[in-house]
Structures are given as structure tokens and as C-alpha cells.
Amino acid sequence: MSMAAQLVIVFGSVAALLVLMALVRRLPFSAEVKRKLVHVGTGIYAMGLPWLFPDRWPVYMIVALTLVMMVALRLPRLSGRLGDAVHSVDRRSYGDFLLAISVGLCFFFSDGVALFYVLPIAVLTLADAAAALAGTAYGTRRFKVEQGVKSVEGTVVFFVITLLVALICLMCLSDQPPLNILTLALLVAGFGALVEAQSWRGFDNLFLPLGLLVFLEVHSNSTLFELLPIAVLFVMAIIASRIIGPRFGLSTHAARVYVVAMFLILASVELQNAILPALVLVAYPWASARSPGGDDFGDLDMVAGLALFSFGWLALGNAIGWNAVQFYGLTAMGLVMGLATLALRRNLVWVPVIAAALLALRQIVTWLNPPHSLWADPLLVLACLCLALSAAASAALPDMFFRHRVLKLTVLSMILPLAYYTLAVIDQGGTPPPAGGSL
Structure with a gap:
């Protein structure tokens, strides 16, 4: 053509x-x-x-x-x-924008594999619409999410439609044995239903397809004995969120959203590279308790911000071809530093201790990462600058982060890693190392 x-x-x-x-x-x-x-x-x-x-x-x-x-x-x-x-x-929603963005990202990340593109888009298209219409027309058992409500009936319809879509796609577009297909389909339906039930402002149009795509890329060829522990851990995480979440000052909704976020992160990166992003989710409620902000749903915005810069680094690394996992970690580390400084604004003597601990933790993560991801190292000076920038801004201008805290701290934490990544790629030139794009 x-x-x-x-x-x-x-x-x-x-x-x-x-x-x-x-x-x-x-x-x-x-x-x-x-x-x-x-x-x-x-x-x-x-x-x-x-x-x-x-x-x-x-x-x-x-x-x-x-x-x-x-x-x-x-x-x-x-x-x-x-x-x-x-x-x-x-209601306030970004669903129209996020739907278009998800189509582009799924098309990009699927890299020509039909299953990885069609199944997430089909679930987003069919199950999401069916759940919304069923919940609106027949929903009687409702639960609160952010400024709105959803229904148990809508979530059940979503699970059933997703299960059917997943079964059809896996049978037609993969060569897995029947028991694997059934287990995968149940995991896809369970994860999808949780994302849809806990979504807000249309973010399910982003989290749902990209989460399913990442999960399929990692586990579409897993054996039954590899899939079953994932299913058990997933259920245990949901139960644990109801017990642990309130102790961190999280609402039931936010706690379940945190489970979704960690599931996505663990499906996208190696275990060691999930440590710093996980600390972001811990640091935010700590900062909110010690230094409250003015955002109505800051804990949910924190999850959205974390997901967006995680997928952003993943997309950039795949597009350019140079692995971005080190810079992803630096961004998360800077965000933790900023939140910790706000939490310690009345006792800043502990800020250097937190900074030293984050540097040590980042070094351990670096040692555990494969050589191809360390192409830009050493990054010790950049790491120190990232920590210094986040700490200095949060300590000197705490009132600036009273409103839109997540957005401002995320942008602040991205500045130096993104600038250095761009310059490092230009300086390296040539062909990226093998497996350079993935996180």
C-alpha cells in the first residue's frame, strides 16, 4: 500500500x-x-x-x-x-485522552504480537463498556471510589466478559495447553476486574490495557506451576491491603489501588528494581500524615503519577533502544527523597540520613542489575544531585507542594534523569546493547 x-x-x-x-x-x-x-x-x-x-x-x-x-x-x-x-x-475524566494513548502504547509495546495487542484492547472495549452499562442500569450494591460510586453487578459483568474475551483470544492467538489458558484467563479477568473496580477519572483506560499487556508479555508462556503461585499471591495481596492499608492512613479504595500499582510494577521489572518505586508508595502516606497537603485524593494521584512515569520510562527505553531502568530508579529515588523531606520538615537533621540510606539502597540495586542496564554508569554524582535537588526544593519551599504535590515532585524528580539520559544516548551513539529497551 x-x-x-x-x-x-x-x-x-x-x-x-x-x-x-x-x-x-x-x-x-x-x-x-x-x-x-x-x-x-x-x-x-x-x-x-x-x-x-x-x-x-x-x-x-x-x-x-x-x-x-x-x-x-x-x-x-x-x-x-x-x-x-x-x-x-x-464527573471529571481523562478517559478519552487515555484511550487514544493506550491504543498507541499497546501497539508500540506489542511489537507485532497479535495477542499482546488484541486482548488488552478487546477487554478495554467490550468488558469496560458492558460493566459500565450494566452497573448503570442494574447496579444496586454500590461502593465508593473517589468522588463517585461503582457497583458490584458491574464488576461481576466485567469479570465474566473479560474471562470470555481472554479465553477466546488465548485459544485463537496462542498455543498454550487448556489448563494454562484457563489459569491465564482467570488471572487476566481477576486483575482486570480489580483495575476497573478501583479506577478513577478514566485511568482504567490506561492501567487496564497496559497492565494486561505487560502481564501477558511476562507470563503468556509460563507453565501452570508458575502461574498458580501468582494467582495465590494476587489474592493474598488483595486481602492484605484491607488489613495493612488503614494502618498507613489509606482508604480502602486507595489500598486496593496500591495493590494494582505494585502488581503492575512487579510485572514490568525485576524484583530489585521494584524496591524504590515501592518506597514511593510508603513515603507518600508518611508525608501526608506528617505534612498534610491540599489535594483531595493525593494517594490516588500518587499511584497515577508512579504508573505514568513508570510506563513513560519503559516507552522511552523501548523507543530509543537504550535501557532506562537506572534512570527509572533515580526518578523514584528523587520522589522518595522529596516526600521524606516534607515528612521531616520540622526535623531536617534526619534528611541526610534518609539520603545516605537511599544511596546505599540504589547501589545494592545496581549490583543486582544485569550489565546491559548499566551502560550509563557510573551515576553516583547524578544520584547525589537528584537527591539534593528534591531535598532542597522540599525543604526550602514546602508550601509550594501543598497543592498538586505529586505532579510537582514527579516533574522535579524527572528533570535531571531525563536530561542526563538524553545526553548519554547522544554521546553513546551507535547500536544499543542487547535488551537495551526494557525495564
């Missing part, structure tokens, strides 16, 4: 989405039903993208144009026209 023909399909696809939104807007349904109709139509089309284009760039172009269109539809002049097909629900 020529480049011109692919461009025609790209712009035709975006035009078709606008037509779909215009048609849905005129239907006599509720805002939630309209939004899910657009969601389903978009998702079904997205599932066929790998077979529609011979090249990869048109898919990324469609995603980019869709994001631009979604931004435009939030403008006042358009939000009351086409925009209300996706933005008229009575």
Missing part, C-alpha cells in the same frame, strides 16, 4: 470518528450510554489497526490526530456540540 493511500485512510479514520460522535450525539440516550457507544466504536476499529496498515507510522499518526481532536473538543465552542458525546458525563 502506498504512502498516499495510507494517508487517505488515516484522515478518513479521524473523519469517521467525528461522524460517529455526531451520530451518537443525536441519539436519545443518557450521557453515559453515548460515551460508551463512542468508546466501543473506537475500540473495535482500533483492534483492526495492525492488519489495516502495512507500516506502523499511520497508527501513531491516527493516535496523534485523535489526541489533538480530543483537546479541541474540550474547547468551549465545541464542547457543547460534538464534544458532549464523550465529555458530558457528570
